[in-house]
Amino acid sequence: MRSNIGLFFLVAIIGLVSCNSNSDFDAYLALPNSAWNKKNTLQFTFPINDSINKKNLFINVRNNKDYAYSNLFLITQMIFPDGNVITDTLEYDMADVTGKFLGEGFSDIKENKLFYKENIIFPNTGEYTFKVRQAMRKNGAIAGIEELEGITHVGFRIEKIEE
Structure with a gap:
């Protein structure tokens, strides 16, 4: 009986996750x-x-509890099928003014869904490449932080806009 209940919940969770038709990537x-x-x-x-x-x-x-900063600097590149490249330097808040991490999650791991581009239309069909790297520095330092601790995963997501 217990295994049937567990199986039911597993199938239900997989069904909910897989039904997210809002995502293109x-x-x-x-x-x-x-x-x-x-x-x-x-x-x-x-x-x-x-x-x-x-x-x-x-x-x-x-990010997890080992992330020691309230913000995150990133350098991104979007490479188009025709070879054109758009490079951006971005800053995101990772914690509020009290130091509490932003994002979703109940454990020590928080997930932040950070806007990169809004309401865009890709000009061409074809294969695109998105590149991202961290660009964190300590205050007053010229050299970047070699190992930015506390970042566990980085993702990229494209969502359709329902009009």
Whole structure:
């Protein structure tokens, strides 16, 4: 009887997760030892078949209690099928003014869904590549932080905008 209840809940959870038709692309990369080396550029390659409808793009970041900062600086590149590249330097808040981590989650791991681009239309169909690397520095320091501890996963997500 107990195994049937467990099986039911497992199937229900899988069904709910797989029914998320709002997502065109959603992928995560795990970082070794929950640390992001400044030389570790993460890359997501995805096809775009729709050059008409608007999309929202997100960078998803999972951090744990070892993350020692209230913000996160990232350098991103979007590489288009025709070879054009858009580079951005971004800053996101990771904690509120009291130091409490932002994001969703009940345990020591918080997930942050960070807006990258809103209401965009991909100009061409084809294969795109999104690259992201951390660009954190300690206050007053010139050199970047070699190993940014406390980041467990980084993801990239594309969502359809329902109009």
